[in-house]
Amino acid sequence: MTQPTVDPADALAELGRIRLDETSLDEMLRRIAELANRSVPGTRDVSVTLVRGRANWTAAFTGDVACQLDEWQYEQHRGPCLDASASGDSISVPEMAAEQRWPEWAARARAVGVESSLSIGLPIQGSVVGTLNVHGAAANAFDPAAIAIAERFAAYAAVALANAHLYDSAATLAEQMREAMRGRAVIEQAKGIIIGERRCSPEEAFALLSKISQDTNRKVRDVAKALVNQAVRRTRA
Template structure:
């Protein structure tokens, strides 16, 4: 066995072992692409498409050619990775030379030396869908066995990506909440300083902060932090 290859069962096992608390979403996506490339027969290049709010992007790719072929589809709004992402189905192009769908993209793929492709839909979340895109150099690179392996892999990958996306979204929300709480605390401190200096109400103190923010073209939080820091220095 080629040492660069990975047995399909081992690839699935690795997907199941990913520890979300230790691996960022981007790294999960790239590992999914690498494992697919190493374990699915016939693959020359692999990419992962993510679609959110009507916008598609290539989140990971094992080669620049795969990224370029994906981005052609996004630019002209046609191609198998977009259709697979929208339908959550598998779309096989067995031979680019005889393919009648997506004529412009097929011509581009043939010119790049790609003979066949397989895109498998990834239903990641309600608001986020995607596709695992496999590109073969030869025509008919993906036989029935390869398609079955690819679909099994995609099913595991979809679960791993859904969990990673949920974890990433939750972690991002937690960071935003912590930042908001820190911002609120320093703004309240600055308001207290202004109230003590000007003998004004909390609303009037915030209005002063807002005016300073506008005049200096800085965020209210930044103005508040500078004010609190200045008072601490004077003590």
């Protein structure tokens, strides 16, 4: 059995120390895969599958073999990682040579040196679920103690991913709101310029911006920004 290079308790502690304001969701996923690979006994490679609706993808992996085995499941719409993500359960394949549920996948796994696997469901947030997929180079690589460690790690990882997903969504929304406010500000500036030049109402100024936007196939915000920049250049000339 492959011996871990990181104590499982230390791996959980490291997960808990990750700061969401300093770590992207992609980086969080990569660290989860690496920590699982280094802390679960018997592990050769690890991948993290994410599922949103009918879309499945491998969000992080420690070796190409793990990614390839995931991709086959996505193409065929069946396999332990997809079943585990749907159920939230742990699915163990102790011996690829004796696997009857997904014999074609098991044969592919054996061909690339994987003789056992463990997929653990990750309920993350809302419509997003996933699995932690752990692959072993030997049959029966994951004894009950190793499975317990992997399941405990997955439970912590699911919480970390849920928090990271929420933080990432909130940060994206905040940036979208800031961008909208910046766009509104430049539109108001452009309206002011038009009002000053044409002695028209705010409604008429916005109507003019909209017409230029339609005629030039540009966003109103971009038209307004160009007008403001032009006014600034005239002032400086």
